[in-house]
Amino acid sequence: MIRNVVIGGGTGFIGSALSTLLRREGYGVTVVSRVPGPQRISWADLGKNGLPPETTAVVNLAGQNVLDPTRRWTKGFKQNVWASRVNSTSSLAEAIIEAKAKPKVFITISGVGIYKPCASKEYTEDYEGKPFDFLSNLCHDWEAAGNLPIDVGVRRVILRSGVVLGRNGGMVKQLWLPFYFGMGGPVGDGNQFLPWIHIDDITRLILFAIENESVKGVLNGVSPEIITNKQFTKALARAMWRPASIPVPVFLLNLAFSEERAKMMTEGQKVIPKRTQAYGFKYCYPDVQTACQSLVRNAK
């Protein structure tokens, strides 16, 4: 049976891990990218020629890195952050609507930033909140951009991902050197929640959503273990056999990233993967200590 998956942003941290997993499982992969390369098409090609023939699933993981420390949080950069997610998602949705032979499923990623940081509230996928800041507004627009008319007949899945823990990208890649040199520590008092998921689990969750026809709607892409920033810091430091007692002052992050963006590190939400678990998804790394140990093991 032919099984081809199109991945927008498939060159990135999550996308390249997903491509590797899918190829290992016998899938063909076509990446939609701004940069030419083998088994890649451009966004312009997608608009002109539509989806490659015999596409069985479409996944969007494209998006300008919000926490790029080299970029100032200007109006122009925020526009890039927004457009790279919303426009790529709507381009893929458009291609699905236009396709004569439809894929079975359209999966897009979004973030837990859709939930308002709060010390007491627990958020499951059932929560229907309104946008309250730039990032939550972005999540709403990003998710809506992938909505397909019912008569298109394509299953739709949205993964609201927590911080993805992996050696090759995201937060851990940025923290590795400071932690390695014993300069790691919690952000502020470290009491803010840190919704997280291991890279192997987010890619396996995408595969699970591709292969299980009953899976649809929003899934929280987070581990079932609720932790704080301080607990994560301890787990990573312990796995690396390093101390981690130098806190990162909140005012420094606000200065470096601007307060609106630094909130992704200085505040957090308690997110429960209720629907993800109800569908029977089994995590390889349900606890943060094992997850951090695997990152250190794989780094050698």
Ligand SMILES: NC(=O)c1ccc[n+]([C@@H]2O[C@H](COP(=O)([O-])OP(=O)(O)OC[C@H]3O[C@@H](n4cnc5c(N)ncnc54)[C@H](OP(=O)(O)O)[C@@H]3O)[C@@H](O)[C@H]2O)c1
């Ligand atoms: N990593 C996390 O912890 C995490 C958590 C929650 C949600 N997410 C979301 O998941 C998605 C993938 O995350 P990631 O960590 O894999 O990101 P990443 O490594 O930064 O990769 C994202 C990909 O998006 C494409 N891209 C970047 N800027 C773009 C732009 N201006 N216009 C169009 N495409 C652009 C790039 O592909 P090309 O250069 O090939 O075009 C890049 O490889 C992102 O949307 C992110 O917001 C990530």
